[in-house]
Amino acid sequence: MRCLAFIMLLPIALSWSPHAMAQDISLGVAAPLSGGFATLGRQMLNGARTAAASQDMPGAIVEADTACSAEGGAQAARMLIEREVDVVVGFLCTDAVESALPLFKEAGIPVVTPGVRTATLTDQRERTGWPIFRIAPRADAERDAVATLLVDHWRRDFFAIVDDGTIYGRELAETLRAAAELNELKPVYVDTFRPQLDNQIGLAGRLRRAGATHAFVGGDRSDIAILSRDARGMDYALVLAGGEALRAEDSAVPLATGTLMVGLPRWADIASDNALKALADAEIEPNGYVLPGLAAAQIAIAAARAAASAGSSIGETLSSGSFATAIGDISFDAKGDATVEFYRLFRFDGETFVEVE
Known part of the structure; x- marks a missing residue:
């Protein structure tokens, strides 16, 4: 099992049908909520919940357990499609997201992932037309x-x-x-x-x-x-x-x-004060995938709102927009990868790594 390990899209990607024209937003969160990666999945879910609460998202969050497996990813996708979600955030494991994406493509539902780093996931965008947008750094x-x-x-x-x-x-x-x-x-x-x-x-x-x-x-x-x-x-x-x-x-x-x-920096070191305060108010530690999950949900919610206002699809909005998030402004390139460079040079001071100016 392969686990864990941002400009306009090609014409095939722009064929996704418009979604979420209503004011309410149904946000799907697909994450491993059982098994060995459940702790990381819960972190992502907590981040998404915090984003929805802090942005007064009108609508609901629909949770789906991917179990970090191909079967679990497909099952989660079918459940979220049946629940008519507008946009999905999540996924940590390659097998799960690769089995889910063909189903989401057919349903016209874009996915924003903060966790899957496999390079081929977005490299094959032109061939597959998969509606994937990634804020996690690529494996390379x-x-x-x-x-x-x-x-x-x-x-x-x-x-x-x-x-x-x-x-x-x-x-x-x-x-x-x-x-x-x-x-x-x-x-x-x-x-x-x-x-x-x-x-x-x-x-x-x-x-x-x-x-x-x-x-x-x-x-x-x-x-x-x-x-x-x-x-x-x-x-x-x-x-x-x-x-x-x-x-x-x-x-x-x-x-x-x-x-x-x-x-990579520790996400809490570069997160906005507002995001850290929202997490503190919710008594959530900004560990692991909490802040990337929060940022992914912020992007999804903002894109859904903008698409509804402009009468366009969420996929088109994600392709062309720039989004303010807890970990900085993020936009996507033609493959769906984030254009922001997260990697930094650090020096160990005897206790921790400090960024080199």
Whole structure:
């Protein structure tokens, strides 16, 4: 099961029938409300409920459990279609949304997802005509951000690129290397290392001999922490950087102060004060998918209202509009992906990651 892991649309996408011309809005929320992902689904649902309450949405929320499965996604879609919802927000798992989208396309109901990151979900828009709009970053957004942010940040530094041999690590490293070459920059050292060792003294020695002052590590938090520790033990000043894996739980070896991370912000750190107050008033912690769920629902509600006012379809409105949300203004590109760049460069201060200005 594949889980978890923004301009006008092509003509096929504009063929969705107008929906929700009445003032009342029926908002469908499709999320895993049972099984192993139920906690995340409840977070999304709480966000959507908060959006509806804080925006005085006229109408009702219809909840559907996707169970994070293909069968559950199709069953949820059929139930929401039967209940005649105007627009749907939700989905965390690829299997569930891919089985639901053909049904929503036939019914003319667009979907705004804050959770599914699989790139092909929107890449196949021209072929499928699926009415999907995604505020979650694409699966390939992290590696593109690594390349963009670090090439600019390390332009005057002697940097190395190493990876742990996994698909994840290698893709991050290779994308950075290719971007550096396009910018006429050459790393002083490129290598694949053996992960999950008690020490990385050998790798640290090779990086020092190559003259690297900075190194990107396509690997997990533990390996990056160990490499940094071993470099310090050699009196070798080495700045390390990694991807979102650095957000993982603390490793046995503490992460070094100054370690860089290309990753997503904590949503509560960029959320509007109004959204945080609405959540606090409802006694909801802004954890996990609460704020993305809230933002997705804000977009859906605003699009439904605008479409009713203009006499157009919600799908057309989502395609061409820009929407103010709890986590910033969001619009969608021709594929249905959010145009906003959420990834940032952070530096570890010994306790937490702080954005690099």
